[in-house]
Amino acid sequence: NAGVTQTPKFQVLKTGQSMTLQCAQDMNHEYMSWYRQDPGMGLRLIHYSVGAGITDQGEVPNGYNVSRSTTEDFPLRLLSAAPSQTSVYFCASSYSISRPSYNEQFFGPGTRLTVL
Amino acid sequence: ILNVEQSPQSLHVQEGDSTNFTCSFPSSNFYALHWYRWETAKSPEALFVMTLNGDEKKKGRISATLNTKEGYSYLYIKGSQPEDSATYLCAPYKLIFGTGTRLQVFP
Numbered sequence: 001n002a003g004v005t006q007t008p009k010f011q012v013l014k015t016g017q018s019m020t021l022q023c024a025q026d027m028n029h030e031y032m033s034w035y036r037q038d039p040g041m042g043l044r045l046i047h048y049s050v051g052a053g054i055t056d057q058g059e060v061p062n063g064y065n066v067s068r069s070t071t072e073d074f075p076l077r078l079l080s081a082a083p084s085q086t087s088v089y090f091c092a093s094s095y096s097i098s099r100p101s102y103n104e105q106f107f108g109p110g111t112r113l114t115v116l
Numbered sequence: 117i118l119n120v121e122q123s124p125q126s127l128h129v130q131e132g133d134s135t136n137f138t139c140s141f142p143s144s145n146f147y148a149l150h151w152y153r154w155e156t157a158k159s160p161e162a163l164f165v166m167t168l169n170g171d172e173k174k175k176g177r178i179s180a181t182l183n184t185k186e187g188y189s190y191l192y193i194k195g196s197q198p199e200d201s202a203t204y205l206c207a208p209y210k211l212i213f214g215t216g217t218r219l220q221v222f223p
Contacts, residue, residue: 033211040125042205042215043160058211090159094210102148104162105210 001026006091006108013081013115021076021111023091031094032074033058033105034066036087043090049074081115088112118142122206122214129196129221136192137217139206143187151180151191152205154216160205163191196221 007022025032033048035058045058049068063085065077074093078085089112092105121140129135139149148167152160164173169184177194189208193200196219203216 035213040215042122043213045211048211102150102165102167104150104152104165105160105207107159107161109159 003027004091004093004106004108006089006111008111009109011111011113013078013113015082015115017078017081019078019081021078021089021091021113023074023076023108024072025074025093025106026072027093027095027106028071029093029106030071030096031105032068033092034064034074034076035090035092036060036085037090037110038087046076046089078113081113083115086113086115118209118212120206120208120212120214122204122217124217125215126218127220129219131197131221131223133196133221134192134194135196135219136190137204137219139189139191139208139214141187141189141206141208141214143184146184146187146208148210149182149189149206149208150210151189152207152213154203154205156202163204191217193219198223 004025034046035043044060047066049055055066088110090110091108094105095103150165151163154160166182171182180191182189198221201221203218205216206214
């Protein structure tokens with residue numbers, strides 16, 4: 001199994017550009033999520049999905065869109081990039097988040113995004 | 117937004133020292149706490165999951181305890197080694213992480 005994969009690994013955008021960060025998992029996990037990592041702030045949840053066709057907002061959803069058309073894929077779209085979105089983005093997946101599941105999350109390698 | 121605090125933010129210890137750090141969280145609606153280890157330039161990896169008040173878990177020199185009534189968990193590292201250098205994250209609510217404790221162990 002490849003686990004959780006993310007592309008690209010690095011990206012530089014200009015303010016106002018749009019792009020999609022790709023995330024895929026081959027573990028048949030129900031749950032997928034997107035986090036951003038900023039210095040001193042740990043991992044902050046952007047959006048998550050509990051299954052195909054179902055998404056919800058996390059702590060910091062503004063400026064990002066997601067969709068989950070298949071179990072495997074969970075792309076994150078930046079609609080109009082801003083310098084405040086410069087960050088490292090991690091995608092994660094888990095078998096389930098419903099009680100009484102205690103399954104841990106598996107993380108992708110991250111995408112380092114710089115917005116100029 | 118659930119407030120998950122980890123302390124200290126960073127820690128520098130000498131090889132061989134034992135150390136511990138704390139994860140504090142609101143105890144209402146708790147059902148499981150995960151600890152993750154996050155090495156620089158890598159992705160977080162799960163260490164433990166704990167669910168019951170009083171739970172203790174151990175993995176080699178690393179152990180953890182859980183108090184759900186007062187809303188905290190401790191992570192202990194006995195005889196720290198340079199390879200223990202990492203950021204340790206707790207997630208008392210599956211989707212929400214603390215800000216982490218960054219541990220550096222010097223030879």
